[in-house]
Amino acid sequence: xxxxxxxxxxxxxxxxxxxxxxxxxxxxxxxxxxxxxxxxxxxxxxxxxxxxxxxxxxxxxxxxxxxxxxxxxxxxxxxxxxxxxxxxxxxxxxxxxxxxxxxxxxxxxxxxxxxx
Amino acid sequence: xxxxxxxxxxxxxxxxxxxxxxxxxxxxxxxxxxxxxxxxxxxxxxxxxxxxxxxxxxxxxxxxxxxxxxxxxxxxxxxxxxxxxxxxxxxxxxxxxxxxxxxxxxxxxxxxxxxxxxxxxxxxxxxxxxxxxxxxxxxxxxxxxxxxxxxxxxxxxxxxxxxxxxxxxxxxxxxxxxxxxxxxxxxxxxxxxxxxxxxxxxxxxxxxxxxxxxxxxxxxxxxxxxxxxxxxxxxxxxxxxxxxxxxxxxxxxxxxxxxxxxxxxxxxxxxxxxxxxxxxxxxxxxxxxxxxxxxxxxxxxxxxxxxxxxxxxxxxxxxxxxxxxxxxxxxxxxxxxxxxxxxxxxxxxxxxxxxxxxxxxxxxxxxxxxxxxxxxxxxxxxxxxxxxxxxxxxxxxxxxxxxxxxxxxxxxxxxxxxxxxxxxxxxxxxxxxxxxxxxxxxxxxxxxxxxxxxxxxxxxxxxxxxxxxxxxxxxxxxxxxxxxxxxxxxxxxxxxx
Numbered sequence: 001x002x003x004x005x006x007x008x009x010x011x012x013x014x015x016x017x018x019x020x021x022x023x024x025x026x027x028x029x030x031x032x033x034x035x036x037x038x039x040x041x042x043x044x045x046x047x048x049x050x051x052x053x054x055x056x057x058x059x060x061x062x063x064x065x066x067x068x069x070x071x072x073x074x075x076x077x078x079x080x081x082x083x084x085x086x087x088x089x090x091x092x093x094x095x096x097x098x099x100x101x102x103x104x105x106x107x108x109x110x111x112x113x114x115x116x
Numbered sequence: 117x118x119x120x121x122x123x124x125x126x127x128x129x130x131x132x133x134x135x136x137x138x139x140x141x142x143x144x145x146x147x148x149x150x151x152x153x154x155x156x157x158x159x160x161x162x163x164x165x166x167x168x169x170x171x172x173x174x175x176x177x178x179x180x181x182x183x184x185x186x187x188x189x190x191x192x193x194x195x196x197x198x199x200x201x202x203x204x205x206x207x208x209x210x211x212x213x214x215x216x217x218x219x220x221x222x223x224x225x226x227x228x229x230x231x232x233x234x235x236x237x238x239x240x241x242x243x244x245x246x247x248x249x250x251x252x253x254x255x256x257x258x259x260x261x262x263x264x265x266x267x268x269x270x271x272x273x274x275x276x277x278x279x280x281x282x283x284x285x286x287x288x289x290x291x292x293x294x295x296x297x298x299x300x301x302x303x304x305x306x307x308x309x310x311x312x313x314x315x316x317x318x319x320x321x322x323x324x325x326x327x328x329x330x331x332x333x334x335x336x337x338x339x340x341x342x343x344x345x346x347x348x349x350x351x352x353x354x355x356x357x358x359x360x361x362x363x364x365x366x367x368x369x370x371x372x373x374x375x376x377x378x379x380x381x382x383x384x385x386x387x388x389x390x391x392x393x394x395x396x397x398x399x400x401x402x403x404x405x406x407x408x409x410x411x412x413x414x415x416x417x418x419x420x421x422x423x424x425x426x427x428x429x430x431x432x433x434x435x436x437x438x439x440x441x442x443x444x445x446x447x448x449x450x451x452x453x454x455x456x457x458x459x460x461x462x463x464x465x466x467x468x469x470x471x472x473x474x475x476x477x478x479x480x481x482x483x484x485x486x487x488x489x490x491x492x493x494x495x496x497x498x499x500x501x502x503x504x505x506x507x508x509x510x511x512x513x514x515x516x517x518x519x520x521x522x523x524x525x526x527x528x529x530x531x532x533x534x535x536x537x538x539x540x541x542x543x544x545x546x547x548x549x550x551x552x553x554x555x556x557x558x559x560x561x562x563x564x565x566x567x568x569x570x571x572x573x574x575x576x577x578x579x580x581x582x583x584x585x586x587x588x589x590x591x592x593x594x595x596x597x598x599x600x601x602x603x604x605x606x607x608x609x610x611x612x613x
Contacts, residue, residue: 010297023282040300073303077299091267091285095278096282099279113275
């Protein structure tokens with residue numbers, strides 16, 4: 001189920017990036033796509049009824065810590081990736097503000113003065 | 117020095133945070149340009165650090181550094197083999213020269229504290245991508261490098277830099293999210309993130325499961341190195357970025373992108389069979405880049421398209437997959453970093469003195485800038501592969517490799533593209549330095565000496581590697597061996613105490 005939703009989000013973001021020309025919509029598409037990837041990553045490490053991956057006390061007794069804990073690595077990856085994504089989002093939005101000031105539009109296909 | 121690999125990264129990232137402090141305190145104390153001296157000193161230290169690893173790595177050793185003492189594959193490890201070493205040297209060397217060049221070039225801009233902070237972050241990201249032995253770490257540093265380069269492209273906040281920055285950012289973030297998805301697939305299948313460990317684990321997985329992550333990685337890194345058809349952002353970005361940064365991007369960042377491509381596709385996936393795709397894409401890239409460059413009127417845009425074309429040569433050499441092909445490709449990567457940086461620096465010098473890089477408004481500058489003109493001619497001849505210069509040596513290696521690999525058609529197309537390269541550079545030379553000089557250009561002065569120095573140094577390198585091509589081949593041989601045979605890398609990372 002998670003995988004289906006993750007793939008759906010990635011495809012939606014992909015579609016949005018390819019079809020839409022409004023800068024704000026493009027940025028939304030980008031963040032939807034990365035969120036889909038995050039969901040995909042985090043579901044890989046998920047385990048039904050799993051425990052937090054902190055080796056402590058009674059969790060170390062059988063049936064064993066490794067058999068019960070969720071995988072901590074995807075969580076660490078997603079955390080890092082979310083931070084990176086915030087940087088991109090902030091920079092993209094601030095650039096959009098500047099673009100709007102210079103061009104008076106957020107339509108990417110109208111930003112083509114460089115080619116002339 | 118056992119800590120050299122991590123210090124090379126930390127020094128740059130630390131420098132990024134120290135630069136504003138140095139800048140502010142220099143202003144308080146009334147010291148002029150202390151910040152620039154600080155930047156150059158730090159870059160010198162960086163180059164010294166990288167070179168301190170040189171001897172051991174060239175002796176065939178693979179340096180590993182385990183962060184926090186965690187044994188790989190559990191912890192993050194840095195691993196330096198011949199290939200990393202080669203790229204790290206190019207990056208550190210070009211970084212130093214660009215820092216020296218920026219000393220004068222950027223003096224008219226404001227906000228230089230931020231500029232040098234971003235410069236250091238880009239350098240730190242590049243060093244991290246180069247030296248790390250962990251695939252997710254590679255992604256994080258790749259993002260650091262990318263995000264700071266978006267900001268550098270948009271640095272002057274004029275309409276052109278904003279437009280280029282936005283386009284670059286959207287296309288490139290698209291690419292990096294592909295890389296992240298590829299890493300997710302890899303982790304799902306192999307359950308590891310350490311490159312050496314992944315190489316071993318991927319051997320046990322059927323190749324049909326690996327096609328999706330492989331193609332994601334190729335698309336992601338392909339956007340960064342501006343492989344056709346993923347090249348649209350590059351001319352805009354290089355035209356609008358400050359020339360010093362365009363020099364850094366075309367010299368160092370493109371090198372790092374190709375390094376990441378080789379590391380992941382060839383060494384991690386061991387997918388030498390994909391080489392023929394690379395070679396074909398390389399051919400398309402070089403022909404299209406050269407044809408587009410012919411039609412340009414702006415010097416920096418022309419250089420950007422010619423950069424795309426040169427990337428094609430490198431991909432062709434590497435894609436051939438033979439010993440000679442990989443050697444030629446890597447040697448060309450090295451040469452490309454030299455003369456591309458140099459030509460962008462010359463374009464910057466013209467912008468600095470005249471105020472425009474539009475070739476229609478330039479002309480007859482040879483009388484004003486004879487030395488710059490000569491250096492531009494050297495760069496133009498080197499990039500078109502004319503014999504006494506380095507471009508000839510590496511292109512020749514690629515031609516021979518093409519024939520040896522039984523693909524003479526590739527060699528013929530590469531030769532024709534080389535002639536095209538000469539054509540558009542002669543056109544540029546003609547319209548900038550020769551011909552009628554417009555009246556308002558009559559009191560243009562020669563390039564200032566601190567800017568001239570890195571250009572001259574690079575020109576000397578062009579001649580040295582052209583006259584002594586064996587030197588260059590010797591330089592890339594350990595890198596080529598590291599590409600072709602990763603067993604030493606695996607045992608050094610996983611087995612070492």
